[in-house]
Amino acid sequence: MFTGGKSFVSSPPAFSNDAKRLLVCTGNTVSVFSTSTGLQTCELEGHEAQVTSVIVVPATNPASKVLCYCWTSSLDGKINYWDFAAPELMRTIDIRFRIHSMVIPSLLCQRTDSTGKLPVPDLYAYISTEDMKQEGKPSSFAIQKCNLTKSRLVCGVTLAETRKPRYVTISPSGKYIGTCEKRKLRIWEIPAKDSEHVGYKKVSLHHTRPITTMAFHPNERVVAAGDVTGRILLWRGVGRETFSNSKSSNGRMNMDREDMPGVRDTDDADSCTTWHWHSSEVNMLFFSSDGAYLYSGGKEGVLVVWQLDTGKKKFLPRIGSPLLYFINSPDPTLSSISCADNQIQLLRMPSMEILRSISGIKLLCSHMDMYEGFGSAVVFNPTAGLIAVPAENYRVQLYSLFDDREISQVQICERNHQPGDEITVKVNLVALSRDGSTMCTVETRLPEEGIGSLVTLKFWACGSQKKQISLSTVIYEPHRDAEISCIAFRPTGNMAVSSSHGGDFKVWVHRHELTPKDETVQRSGWTCHAVGSYKKKPMSTAAFSSDGSVLAVAADKVITLWDPDRNTLLAVIGDSLEPITNLTFVGKSEYLVSASASRGSKISNPQLTVWSMSKLCAAWSYRLDIEAITCSMDDCTFAVLARSKPNGSADKSSKHAEDVILLFNAEKAVPLSVWFVSEAQGGGLSFVSSDEDKVSGTLGTDEVLAYINGAREYVLLNPHSEQDISRQRDFTNLDETDTHGYASVYGELPEFSLKADQTAFPSMPSGKTWKGIFSGPSHALPPLPKLCSDFLESLLERRSGVVE
């Protein structure tokens, strides 16, 4: 099975010890990306359910920096131990509970005892588990302890039982773990010598609002928490009573309340301060490794750096999407931010520049489907194996299905995006021409109390390699105020049609203006060629036949057939019970497939009908609720994505795959193949011509069926045989191969040639890394001990060899 499009941001990523690799949980696998190129280098496959956490075993001394071991936990109840350099699965521990989160404090503590003479103590992990009980009962969640050395759960040790899965936070020193629970924080102290049966000291901190996230200070007893209103609470001296060894229990009693400003009731803390900058929920908090700064981020998509002593702020604005996690790396100049739009940004640290980003398919934003007619469906380009995904920040992302990699992003609407806001401007339709040379987008601005709505149609010219996409034509309000329901490109030529709910469709053609002298294209653009309407009925969708001679436009419940060149009505067929939502010509055959499925909440008579164009009448039909139709380019097969349940009654709890993909031959009403899938709503389906280099197993045929579900994960299926499509992924190797010995210090020797002496020495900027180390304001620099080694290393100037 060729799957892809997994979420990169389901759980926090982890850096390898040399900070050259980033481990990202992607569905059932862990993908390893190179931080220098942003490309995937390998994949850890072995889990059967979503991976929930990945922990890299830290290096205890500089020599072990090259070691690449990590622990992962997954919802399938397994904890795996990997060597991710190989990549190789070393050990598996099955605990038979779904694991939502895992921390291993002892890994962080090991740093202190470097003698190594003592027998290595057992390794304990604290996991947030879910006990799947029998059907009908809510499952119970608990934080439990697991002995990783002996591969079993520690019986009887349950730190907390909760109603919801908890994310466990660990302090950088490994001394404390904590969770947020509604309006309070729970913090446990992990004893220095952890064993199976040991008592835990715990502290609770209370707040008046639900707490969303928490963070521990690396070396002081300071705890930060963010709440849903955007406040950041900072408790200092947490657990002075409970965690300190001196048993002066009366000290607390003597203390005046005024000495503990902001601390609630009987909470064990010295003081509590509140910072408020975020306007909505704080999603992530993180202390810098020296403890001088606190990073916070939330829905606004702004990274805020707080100076801990003074509360002064610095910002990294316009990241473009809500921030979820912040992770720093062993390299002080590198950190990463995970954004809600499935993108991981790598930051150069003191200066907070975005170095590069690793992005998956843009995710649907949660409140996108609130608006009717905001079909934010994914669009396929069958010939190139591309999909175009409209993103929330007015961009369209082009994603390669076979490479499982983003190709480019295009800014459709030049507007500053504020992630937290209600959506008012939206790219709601994208279309790609078959040869991929043109893209068409529609953006809509919603009116404010009836004022100022705007629909804009834009045509884009795509250059070679899909890299450069330039704006060709802008058309404001192409159908007056009415929204555009569909855009279709003619397969054979420079023509497109846009249909609107306002009752008309327009045919657009691409025109060139030639200069009289040398016949070069002076200006080119799309102009309206013809306007058509049928009884003022709303036009819901349109399609061209494969040879481009017939244009079919669905006018409410009937299908109108037009000659696109002469703009004359040829025929009107059909009279379905519901408005038609989908229309496709089947390859080069004489059949037309239409589907009527109401997009709203109610549904009464869904229908899939195949029309014969020669007889202008229905050939056969099914009562199916169709989400998407696609036809193969050559023969007369087509595939439909059918929902078994109407939208309204979709029951989230049942996990059974009840949606179905059916493959038909247009001449017969018997499906050729059936696949069961889940989450079909908002999904898409398309035949994609396969790339033989990347995909094997498609014998004879060169088309595969691509299915993308509502969560924007996709599968490639072989439509004609049972044989699965296997993937031959060629991961790009780490670009910077480590150089050794002489070359690592002085760079490669330039090749000796007589000519080189005569040419002037090329001037080039020296890649002095200490420029990067010291960039940024002095108060924001990392601490000296961290800088020192990097600085000294950079003084040994690496000369990059110039090969002529």
Next chain:
Amino acid sequence: MAESFPVKPKLRPTSSKLTPTPEAKYWRSFKIPKDIETTPSKSFTFPINSIAFSPTAPHDFVATHSASVSIFSGKTLDPKPPISSFSDTAAAVSFRCDGKLLAAGDLTGTVHVFDAKSRSHLRRLKGHTAAVRLVNYPRAADKLHLFSGGDDSVIKYWDVTTEKCVFNLLGHKDYVRCGDASPISDEMFVSGSYDHRVRVWDVRVSNSGSVLELNHEKPVESVIYLPSGGLIATAGGNFVKIWDVIGGGKLLYSMESHIKTVTALCMGNVARGSGEEEAEGNRILSVALDGYMKVFDYAKLKITHSMRFPEPLLSVGFSPDCSTRVIGTSKGNLYIGRRKAKVESEEVGVANLQWKIVDDEPGRKVLRPSYFRYFQRGQNLKPSEGDYLINRPKKVKMAEFDKLLKKFRHREALVAALNKRNPESVVAVMEELVARRKLVKCVSNLDMEELGLLLAFLQKYSTMPRYAGLLTRLANKVVELRAEDIRSSDQLRNYIRNLKRDVEEEIRIQQSLLEIQGIISPMLMIAARRAYDSKNWTGIAEIEMEE
């Protein structure tokens, strides 16, 4: 970090003619010089019948109007004292080939000859029985003769020194209104008459009438020889015709782009250099009563430039050195345009020399930090080849409203945009506010003064088609939200009254447009059907009725 986008107005459709051709640039570069303002001296109350340039530098020019001839200095364009010793309206004027004498005809039928410099009256040639509309000296070398034509349809060839008419040339059957001497021969000239005929004369064969006769098919208003001497251009009616005289009077081209009678022609030139290019740069300038001056390239047979003036044009002149263009109108205005002369290089050279001397002064001081030039040293240094250039990051220019929008100060941003008085940016800011769901709130928060500003804006622009979609609805909303405030202030009530009037006017226009659409659309339908029936389908062009 994504880049930040400033608020931009909607794009406007661009036309391909936005970038002017070099020729259009050239013709537009004839501007009224700043140092001479449009004084009353250049706006005479009577029509300017005729304009002539002196063939010698500095190319003084004369214009006839009423009963006087005004002479202008070719150097400064200042008017010199006029010659006004006419007893009736002066109608035609011509310089002798050396520019020393000036001949002018008047409506009494007399041709006067003046000294161009001293303006003294030298000769009086009497003979015509009606008004003289054509006076011309030969253009090549002949200083002794001139010819004239008048409303008595006779052309006379004069010996100026003796004030004697050498012979009469007969042939025209109506008023002779125009004529031109050949640029290559002293003996050849051409005349045009209201009998639609253009005749070419040769004084060497005077007794046998005209050498050539051309039928222009309209009363001929103006005729000129083109510089080669082989072609002539005639103007009459709405068109200009070009004839090949050597080729036996063949019609080469008829330029029909004026919409009223073409009144005058003259030669122009766009080639700034000399030599071969000069011939290619020759153009015919034509002016007409429709107020247009057109520039016609007779080599490519194409109109290369067109310029509109607010009054009917009667006469045109173009200086031989291509620096001045003069157009006279029927209301007595004289449009003088002059191209900027090149900077005189000699003076610059002298200045450079002086600088050099200063620079080369021995014992140049070493710059010290106590001197401000120390801090400027090296700033103007040009990078040499092979230098690695580090460009300063470009500063993003942000408008005031952009800065305010960035700080989420929406009302202030709207007011800042309104104060800028650029409707495009105001509408762009409003659209951005709509996208932020803040426009209505902004409107309700405006204080009285700012509300006045907004209402004034709405009154001015809400009926403009480009902005109407947004602004009419906004105007409704404003009135709805702020009714009480508007009622309480006289000034605001004024704005609303004006707004109401404009809206009513707009509704009237819309209604009449709808009526027109109602008339047109059945016709279009029929036309489309006919076209389809006869298989001559060309596709319905999109008919964009203005709403």
